[in-house]
Amino acid sequence: MLLSRLAQVSREVAAASARSRKIALLGELFRAADADDVPIVIPYLAGRLPQGRLGIGWKLLAQPVPPAAGPTLTVRDVDERLTGIGAATGAGSQAARRRLVGELLAAATEDEQRFLVGLLTGEVRQGALDALAAEGLAEATGAVPADVRRAVMLAGSLQTVAQALLADGPAALDRFRLTVGRPVLPMLARTASSVAEAVAKLGACAVEEKLDGIRVQVHRDGDEVRVHTRTLDDITDRLPEVTSAALELAGERFVLDGEVIALDEKGRPRSFQQTAGRVGSRVDVAAAAAAVPVSPVFFDVLSVDDRDLLDLPFTRRHAELARLVPEPMRVRRTLVDGPEDVAAAEDFLARTLGRGHEGVVVKALDAPYSAGRRGASWLKVKPVHTLDLVVLAAEWGHGRRTGKLSNLHLGARNPDGSFAMLGKTFKGMTDKMLAWQTGRLRELAVDDNGWVVTVRPELVVEIAYDGLQRSTRYPAGVTLRFARVVRYREDKRPEEADTVETVLAAHPEAAP
Known part of the structure; x- marks a missing residue:
């Protein structure tokens, strides 16, 4: 696929106000795309680079470069060049990167240059693009949108599902199932302005502490434990405490959702940055664990003994969680009957803030686990x-x-x-x-x-x-x-x- 086509569609999607128009544009793009282009096309549309951050700042882009007369760059050309830029390290790397960036921009038309600069600086931003892209894929392939969303949730990757769909059609979606050891996209919460608003929307609900930690998904298969972040990165080797805690639980095969948080000697949360720094530490993990130990706290369970619990209501999932995880390792919570009991929810929020946590998450009792989406059944409330x-x-x-x-x-x-x-x-x-x-x-x-x-x-x-x-x-x-x-x-x-x-x-x- 030519970069010019992708840049044009990106611009048109950004300019379109109607969701249906955005989906139609993406559907047309996917119909014209090769399956092998998808791992590049989807991140570019969302303003992401498959290589991650390349450290290309405004200084490397400040010198204007005359544009090419016509479009010749393909998305794979660009991907290969960006991989080369990322590989330039060591002595003389700054000059090499400047030269490589200049060569890339010189091969691009004026429109393509604008798109590339936005991509490299993080300025190509498309709100909720992954959700729109899933709908566009459904339109392009004749798949049911809900089936595409569920496959993305279970695969943990829109690109993986898109490749399968474009190569083999809707039947390919049957391949994607909840599997211990393969992380799924986590369920996310929307924001409510107050506890009263959240309870009014959900009625009978659970009000849980919102910890200012790092979201983790813990998979155990016998003696094997894997720990993943909300972006599905594997951080098992950095968190030996979490592995030990998971191995102490009674179950042999399960998937848990929760957070890790660093606490001080009084049991109060340390700053988010201390927790994040600890989770991000890759060198001398033992010393980091001794200096800043972290504790896992769980609030949901997605699978137990090969039983997929995603579609069960939260009340039943929490009952399974309580059977598997002891109370000290579960997030604190209170149950509220509805708006008439909002005072209890507000009191719980006040006590949560008093313990140093950042707020609460109000959860509908009858809701399934809508992985990868900001569902209306989880509402977070925290002071602004x-x-x-x-x-x-x-x-x-x-x-x-x-x-x-x-x-x-x-x-x-x-x-x-x-x-x-x-x-x-x-x-x-x-x-x-x-x-x-x-x-x-x-x-x-x-x-x-x-x-x-x-x-x-x-x-x-x-x-x-x-x-x-x-x-x-x-x-x-x-x-x-x-x-x-x-x-x-x-x-x-x-x-x-x-x-x-x-x-x-x-x-x-x-x-x-």
Whole structure:
């Protein structure tokens, strides 16, 4: 498949407002695709690289490259070139990478260049693309959409299912079953603004602690245990405590869903970054485990003794969980009869926050396990932090945001009146807000290198975020987690923005 076709469809999908139109565009694309192109096409559509992050920043892309006259690049050509760029390491690698990037862009047309730059910088973003692609695959092959979604859930990979579908048709979906040892995509929760809202939507429900840890899926087959992250990465060797805990359970074959979390000597959660750092540690695991031990906490079970439990209601799955996992290794929870009992749910949230956890997940008692989807039967509730920060710069957008200043660089005040950058966000912006901020930021611009517009630090914006984490990338030593724009504060002056000191004081666990 030519890259030009993929770039065109990506642009059209981003511009389309109707879900049906997006699905139709993707269906047409998949009908024209070879099965062997799919492992490249699907990640590119979603703005991901099969190679993962290549470390290609704006500095490598800042020099304009004359475009090719016509389209010749295929998606496989691009994939091979990007693999070569990723392999360039060691002495002289920076120059080699610059040369290889330049050669790739020189082989691309102007439209293809825009797509590639967005892909390399993470700016090709398509919301819920995997879900749309599953629908597009169904349309292209005549498969039932629900069957495609279930196969993706069980395979843990949209690309794997797409290859099978395009090669062998809908009958290929029968190959995908829940198998101990092969991770499935985890069920995800939507957000509710309050416990009362969540309980009103679900009625009788379970209210469970929401731990600020790392999601894990634990598979045991006899003496063999495998541990996978929510992105299905195998991290078994990094978490010997989880393997030991799984081997102590009575069952011989099972699949559990839960989290690992680092606790201090008082049993309170350590910062998310400490847990994440421990899980990410690949060197001297024994020393890391001694310094920051983690504990598994489980809240669901997907399979026991080769019985697929996915379609059972949560009440029955939890009963199976309780038989298999002792109470200290299960997440705390309370049962609520419905809206008339919301006070009990709110009390449980307050006690959960008091124990240092980040919120609760409210779960419908009759719901199956909808793996890989943000189903309406799990609703997460957690307090929202907000800060008033100053816009220091903004990046030109791509796709639907082409021509708009989108990704904001956010700063808090230093004691000397300067600003320390805390992170970036492109989330939470309406089309109206994008149009307004583009005009306003251009008025404040002091530099524009074609990618980033630096502005006078005069515009205050209210930012919601989920917490802080340590970061050597930013001068304050921390960055915002899941930042999103709430509104602009034209009533506030830059000197009224929050200070770095205030930010750190609100999150002492993340202070550098």
